[in-house]
Amino acid sequence: MDITLKVVDDHNYMVESTFYYQESLYQTSSxxxxxxxxxxxxxxxxxxxxxxxxxxxxxxVNLDNYDLDYSKIGTKAYLVDKNDKKYxxxxxxxxxxxxxxxxAAKEDYTLIVDIPSHFLYSExxxxxxxxxxxxxxxxxxxxxxxxxxxxxxxxxxxxxxDAKLIANNAGISGDRLKEDLNKDGVVxxxxxxxxEKNFMSINPYFPTxxxxxxxxxxxxxxxxxxxxx
Ligand SMILES: [Ca+2]
Ligand SMILES: [Ca+2]
Numbered sequence: 001m002d003i004t005l006k007v008v009d010d011h012n013y014m015v016e017s018t019f020y021y022q023e024s025l026y027q028t029s030s031x032x033x034x035x036x037x038x039x040x041x042x043x044x045x046x047x048x049x050x051x052x053x054x055x056x057x058x059x060x061v062n063l064d065n066y067d068l069d070y071s072k073i074g075t076k077a078y079l080v081d082k083n084d085k086k087y088x089x090x091x092x093x094x095x096x097x098x099x100x101x102x103x104a105a106k107e108d109y110t111l112i113v114d115i116p117s118h119f120l121y122s123e124x125x126x127x128x129x130x131x132x133x134x135x136x137x138x139x140x141x142x143x144x145x146x147x148x149x150x151x152x153x154x155x156x157x158x159x160x161x162d163a164k165l166i167a168n169n170a171g172i173s174g175d176r177l178k179e180d181l182n183k184d185g186v187v188x189x190x191x192x193x194x195x196e197k198n199f200m201s202i203n204p205y206f207p208t209x210x211x212x213x214x215x216x217x218x219x220x221x222x223x224x225x226x227x228x229x
Contacts (some may be wrong), residue, residue, distance in 0.1 A: 010048055011047065012045045013138055015044065015045065017044075018042055023035070024037075048104050049101045049102055049104060050099075050101070050102040050139070054096070054097065054141050055097070056115060056121075057095075058146065059147040059194065060194050061149075062179035065184075070091065070094060071091060073116060073176065076088070077097045077113045078099075079125070079127075081108050102137070104127070105127070108126050109127050110143070112123075116176070116178055116183075117149060117154075117179070118150075118151060119147045119156065119204075120154070121144060121205050122206060125140065147205070148194075148198045150162055150195040150198045151203065152179055158199060159199070162195050166181075166192050167228075170186050170228050171187065171188070179191060182194075192228060199221060200212045
């Protein structure tokens with residue numbers, strides 16, 4: 001006997017599955033019901049979709065501020081397939097990313113995590129497994145690196161131009177200011193200090209030909225720091 005089962009979703013990564021509750025009945029024309037002995041074999045479950053989850057980590061927003069809603073600071077995370085199709089994450093208040101319904105594919109996906117004013121993060125992920133020649137979905141916990149804070153203008157280097165943006169907005173308060181690196185609602189020396197700490201660094205996750213600029217004729221880090229006195 002062939003039985004076709006409809007499933008609510010295919011987030012089942014146990015390879016084999018079974019019916020946890022097994023009962024069979026038959027009914028005669030006189031309406032009396034009788035139980036039958038029932039035993040159903042385990043069966044293979046081939047998921048066509050993967051599930052990925054894990055926290056994002058930014059140096060200035062390092063998930064230790066319980067008053068901050070990490071889903072609302074502008075962070076975006078998505079998986080990109082070989083055709084550049086994007087699958088965005090749901091991000092929770094605590095900064096936990098969940099990607100569901102990612103089609104099982106042999107080729108790697110690229111995880112992109114974009115935290116405002118931090119280096120853009122990228123990591124290749126293999127999100128499937130091949131069992132008996134069939135590509136199947138899998139469950140995957142991702143552990144992303146903590147990305148450096150200070151790339152305010154998003155050009156993959158942390159340099160005098162990022163320092164300038166923060167210094168020019170010294171003392172300003174508001175939501176979602178890109179110069180407010182730690183998202184405490186105000187642009188101050190704490191934000192500037194991240195640029196100073198990571199000054200002249202290049203994004204290790206994205207190849208770039210941009211070179212960080214240490215100073216210009218009119219701008220030095222020392223001078224810009226005076227904006228916070
Ligand atoms: Ca920059
Ligand atoms: Ca701040």
